[in-house]
Amino acid sequence: MLAKVSNAVLRAVPGAFILNSGIGKLDLKGEAAAGLQQMAAQGVPAVAKLTPDQFGKLMSYGEIAVGSALLLPFVPTRVAGAALGTLAAGFVSSYFRIPSMTQADGIRPSHEGTAVAKDLWLAAIAAALVLRGSAD
Template structure:
């Protein structure tokens, strides 16, 4: 799917997405659940890329190779996004 996209364009789009998500998470007007959903979706896409790209992880394992280490760490982003969503939803329930 990404073979048809110019690599410079892809990197710019990825960087823009990261900046928008960072601004959303820091903005007090964006609900934490919404920012967390965006972060979870973004990191899920990066983890999917990690799993589908040859050479990113060892054969038959999820352990990253040296090339895959920079993307494998994005599992933390996934966890942080879920924590934002769960935290905001439980805070709303407690307030009611």
């Protein structure tokens, strides 16, 4: 019983946050999309090949899909964790590849990188869900 409750918490909190973020990006276009795309392309260079509008839609739909997978109880824990891990990997990649995000040691967040460093928590939650899913 306790495992089910802790599993629900691990899924619900990031799921709601990511779903809300994706819905907020549904109208992402133009300069806003281009700015986000430029930052994302430093971590995942392939996104530079998209137009800003394509990137905005992809980012929005991707976050909505991952958030929904986490919130829907019929999606297996391991699958939801893998989806979250994929999203978090892109975020974390940008964090480590943009020099201004970290202090001189390349690990600890700078003032600018503090908000992005939270994505490391998403990666940890994803790992917990994948490992927990294998135990179910």
